[in-house]
């Protein structure tokens with residue numbers, strides 16, 4: 062089998078997506094996601110200008126060699142743009158393999174290790190009471206695990222909170238908006254929020270929380286300690302992770318489990334975190350981490366240190382990545398949980414898919430390949446529109462981590 066053609070599709074059914082379609086001489090094609098929120102066209106051009114010309118004529122079954130060719134062959138390694146582009150190719154090729162062999166991708170990754178994939182949804186509200194109502198809605202929908210974020214008294218905007226009546230969407234069209242941050246206000250508020258959630262919903266519901274890289278290690282240690290009695294499933298991105306040993310400080314102070322890695326693009330971003338057992342869950346997902354070929358190795362390495370996966374699953378991960386993640390989650394042994402932020406109806410229509418949600422779990426479907434398609438006619442109706450994630454400032458105007 063030979064790759065005859067590959068092309069990048071950009072579409073914006075409410076938000077931007079970059080999708081690679083790889084075609085073969087046997088009429089089978091595969092899809093890969095290359096979406097990098099707020100920097101989409103960098104990946105699109107990396108693929109079109111630098112990657113596609115090198116893969117035409119290659120055998121799509123040679124995923125290992127093609128991965129190494131694109132990674133080592135570029136000389137310039139790692140980074141989210143490069144790794145998302147490599148992931149787009151890798152995932153499309155695994156999709157082709159599955160279709161050619163007439164089997165779902167999870168069967169190529171080890172087969173089913175579980176019946177379903179535990180997912181967590183996002184509950185949020187402008188204040189504690191509204192957030193609690195949203196938790197209740199999630200419980201009614203069948204969720205067994207819920208991430209809870211709420212507005213913080215004393216700050217105008219907070220990460221993870223829907224602005225109007227609609228759903229929360231991190232990126233916005235136009236130039237970056239500016240958000241406001243105060244660690245002092247946040248640290249006073251967050252433990253009270255979780256006290257209320259446990260009071261109302263009991264012990265059984267899994268609770269998660271995203272600190273979104275805003276604390277220093279010692280501040281995160283304080284939060285982790287104060288949340289201990291509420292038994293969180295995890296505390297996410299407690300601090301920025303360029304300095305991996307920063308997590309040692311957090312770990313030494315608290316038993317609240319720690320998840321990190323949605324901005325990672327290589328296992329090397331997590332090497333010290335994993336081998337020192339400073340984290341419990343790795344969030345780097347298929348699209349930003351270089352595809353199945355790279356993630357399988359990262360997950361196997363993590364397994365040796367009791368680290369499980371908890372893949373990023375926000376709306377900027379396209380349905381192609383959601384499908385890929387669900388096949389992966391189904392197959393690997395050290396799966397932990399999968400994030401689910403449902404796409405809007407327009408996106409679901411552009412990417413028809415087999416995967417589905419039922420009783421708090423998700424299932425990849427049992428058709429060949431990834432079980433997700435791209436309706437190119439419909440996609441063409443939604444032209445790419447420049448969009449950015451917000452930037453964040455402390456109350457005195459200092460730029461800080463968003």
Ligand code: EZ4
Nearest residue numbers: 098231271273323375376377
């Ligand atoms: O801010 O996906 O856990 N989920 C998150 C997301 C991220 C966005 C960034 O593109 O942190 O909301």
Ligand code: CO
Nearest residue numbers: 271297298323
């Ligand atoms: Co996050």
